[in-house]
Amino acid sequence: MTKRILIAEDDLMSSEMLATFARGKGYEVVAVLDGVELLTMLAEQQFDVIITDLMMATLDGASATEIMRMLEITTPVIALTALSADEIELVKDKFIKVYQKPCDFNALFECVSLLTGEAA
DSSP states (O other): OOOEEEEEOSOHHHHHHHHHHHHHTTOEEEEESSHHHHHHHHHHOOOSEEEEESSOSSSOHHHHHHHHHHTTOOOOEEEEEOOOHHHHHHHGGGSSEEEESSOOHHHHHHHHHHHHTOOO
16 A cells, blocks of 8 residues: 655745655655645544655644644654754654754655564
């Protein structure tokens, strides 16, 4: 069965690059623009992994992840961010892993493959 990834990223170019890379690795991808859309999509569909930007309009990735956990949604979440190391330190415990932008997609998808049980 094809593994599903939900990408929450408000930069359209970054989102499309990430989605294209993921599809090339054989994943089914759904992309949304902010944390509100992320939560809406999770109410409608199931995903194997979530990749979210931390800084998004309307609802950021860290807040969306907190809400997910309050709703007992246990899908693993990986964060992408341009925040500094000090700022990441404040939120890193909410995520399986945090990658700083620009991100090495090969390293990111090694993590995704481990979480989904897929071969890298």
